[in-house]
Amino acid sequence: MLAVRNLSISFRMYSAGLRQHEITPITGLDLEVRAGELVGIVGASGSGKSLLAHAILGILPANARTAGEIYFKETLLTPDRQKRLRGKEIALIPQSVGFLDPLMRVGQQVRRAAYLSGANGSAEAAQRQVFRRYGLRDEDAERYPFQVSGGMARRVLVSTAAVGQAALIIADEPTPGLHPAVVAETLGHLRQLADEGRAVLLITHDIGAALTVADRIAVFYAGTTVEVAPAADFQAGGQALRHPYTQALWRALPQNQFVPIAGSQPPPDQLPAGCLFAPRCPHVSAACRAARPELRLIRGGWVRCIHVEG
Amino acid sequence: MLKAEGLSFRYTPNSGWVFQNITFELRPGEIVGLSGPSGCGKTTLGKVLAGYISPTKGRLSLDDRPLPRRGYCPVQLIFQHPELAINTRWRMSQVLEESFSPPLDLLRALGIENGWLKRWPHELSGGELQRFAVARALAPGTRYLIADEITTMLDAITQAQIWQVILEQARRRNLGVLVISHEAPLLERVCGRVIELKQ
Numbered sequence: 001m002l003a004v005r006n007l008s009i010s011f012r013m014y015s016a017g018l019r020q021h022e023i024t025p026i027t028g029l030d031l032e033v034r035a036g037e038l039v040g041i042v043g044a045s046g047s048g049k050s051l052l053a054h055a056i057l058g059i060l061p062a063n064a065r066t067a068g069e070i071y072f073k074e075t076l077l078t079p080d081r082q083k084r085l086r087g088k089e090i091a092l093i094p095q096s097v098g099f100l101d102p103l104m105r106v107g108q109q110v111r112r113a114a115y116l117s118g119a120n121g122s123a124e125a126a127q128r129q130v131f132r133r134y135g136l137r138d139e140d141a142e143r144y145p146f147q148v149s150g151g152m153a154r155r156v157l158v159s160t161a162a163v164g165q166a167a168l169i170i171a172d173e174p175t176p177g178l179h180p181a182v183v184a185e186t187l188g189h190l191r192q193l194a195d196e197g198r199a200v201l202l203i204t205h206d207i208g209a210a211l212t213v214a215d216r217i218a219v220f221y222a223g224t225t226v227e228v229a230p231a232a233d234f235q236a237g238g239q240a241l242r243h244p245y246t247q248a249l250w251r252a253l254p255q256n257q258f259v260p261i262a263g264s265q266p267p268p269d270q271l272p273a274g275c276l277f278a279p280r281c282p283h284v285s286a287a288c289r290a291a292r293p294e295l296r297l298i299r300g301g302w303v304r305c306i307h308v309e310g
Numbered sequence: 311m312l313k314a315e316g317l318s319f320r321y322t323p324n325s326g327w328v329f330q331n332i333t334f335e336l337r338p339g340e341i342v343g344l345s346g347p348s349g350c351g352k353t354t355l356g357k358v359l360a361g362y363i364s365p366t367k368g369r370l371s372l373d374d375r376p377l378p379r380r381g382y383c384p385v386q387l388i389f390q391h392p393e394l395a396i397n398t399r400w401r402m403s404q405v406l407e408e409s410f411s412p413p414l415d416l417l418r419a420l421g422i423e424n425g426w427l428k429r430w431p432h433e434l435s436g437g438e439l440q441r442f443a444v445a446r447a448l449a450p451g452t453r454y455l456i457a458d459e460i461t462t463m464l465d466a467i468t469q470a471q472i473w474q475v476i477l478e479q480a481r482r483r484n485l486g487v488l489v490i491s492h493e494a495p496l497l498e499r500v501c502g503r504v505i506e507l508k509q
């Protein structure tokens with residue numbers, strides 16, 4: 001359904017004194033999501049997760065330069081095609097109701113989404129049906145975004161994406177700081193959307209949450225995919241994981257060892273020449289610093305590290 | 311000891327209670343969790359405990375005295391969103407030194423890079439800013455920390471870095487810490503006991 005190949009995104013920035021420099025928040029990024037599959041993208045803030053969503057939707061700022069390709073249903077996603085598919089075949093579930101029009105009742109916004117995305121039958125019938133599906137009452141449609149809170153807001157946001165025929169749904173941090181029950185409910189809704197045959201991309205910093213519903217997990221670091229692993233590889237004590245960063249992430253969870261590695265992710269204007277994780281990697285060697293590692297298929301998962309063995 | 315006795319809060323006499331009748335004690339060196347459903351007033355309670363706002367009813371005391379009205383507050387609050395608590399017109403070095411000059415090993419432990427000190431707040435990510443907010447709240451005058459969902463938006467490694475620093479400082483300096491969080495594994499890992507708030 002979606003294939004991202006060797007994507008890089010850079011921006012030209014002007015600092016004090018009009019000196020120009022370039023930052024590269026996404027470098028050689030690869031990802032694939034199939035129909036019926038839920039892929040979780042996890043990583044620190046600044047690892048390129050949200051920027052990837054913007055690149056797929058075609059809403060990057062004008063000064064962005066991209067290289068590499070994004071394919072949707074086996075055809076190259078050009079800016080023209082992105083404009084046509086956005087909100088129809090490719091839908092976004094945003095972080096908060098702050099992304100909705102504050103002056104439009106939520107029911108009307110869902111009807112508008114239904115209309116734009118070519119839902120079956122009338123937009124109103126589609127909105128009622130999707131509201132019923134997510135346990136929202138008919139009266140809730142009359143509320144304005146500021147009148148919905150917590151759990152209800154999540155259901156409205158999922159409704160806007162689920163009401164149409166979107167084949168690819170991108171959820172960008174859909175459960176920020178919510179109560180566990182609301183998180184579980186929202187994640188369950190995403191899983192259902194995948195089970196209906198759609199492709200779902202779940203972007204989150206919360207690896208524990210992603211693991212409860214994802215088929216595969218893509219781990220981002222400093223703008224690249226360091227590992228794409230079946231979710232099951234995270235369960236068995238983490239030994240099945242391939243990349244040293246993924247292993248460090250796993251060990252750092254409070255339910256595991258809660259032991260962090262030192263340092264921080266390199267900023268996009270100071271990327272190291274070789275492996276992007278080399279400055280913090282416990283297994284680094286001279287060869288790691290010489291060139292960016294390629295993605296390799298090891299034990300059924302993709303990893304960008306030269307020292308992992310099958 | 312930081313002591314809350316029957317704390318209640320509402321914004322105006324006509325509005326509903328944000329929280330009501332909260333009583334607990336936080337002793338030096340003790341790490342206590344506070345959890346409860348969204349909308350049960352945890353964030354407002356945090357602001358009352360750190361002296362940002364006064365309770366409508368009840369008594370808050372630090373060693374049997376009210377919180378000091380002037381000077382540095384020994385109860386420091388760290389927020390979920392550091393960008394709301396940091397002066398956007400200052401470089402990060404100024405943001406830090408407003409409070410004190412943190413020793414280098416504290417900055418290292420928090421993963422703060424030298425280069426970040428010259429940057430403006432908008433040039434740093436939420437996770438990077440939160441490390442500064444924690445460093446700043448650990449000034450020598452601090453005796454209690456109120457940590458309101460401080461790592462909720464952060465990845466696991468940054469979360470563990472920040473908490474290991476806070477736990478170590480709490481042990482070394484006998485700080486009392488109130489950990490406001492939804493995250494059960496975190497509360498279980500860092501807290502001696504957890505207070506549950508109801509709606």
Ligand code: SF4
Binds near residue numbers: 307
């Ligand atoms: S390539 Fe080298 S530095 Fe990079 S993750 Fe692998 S072992 Fe570590």
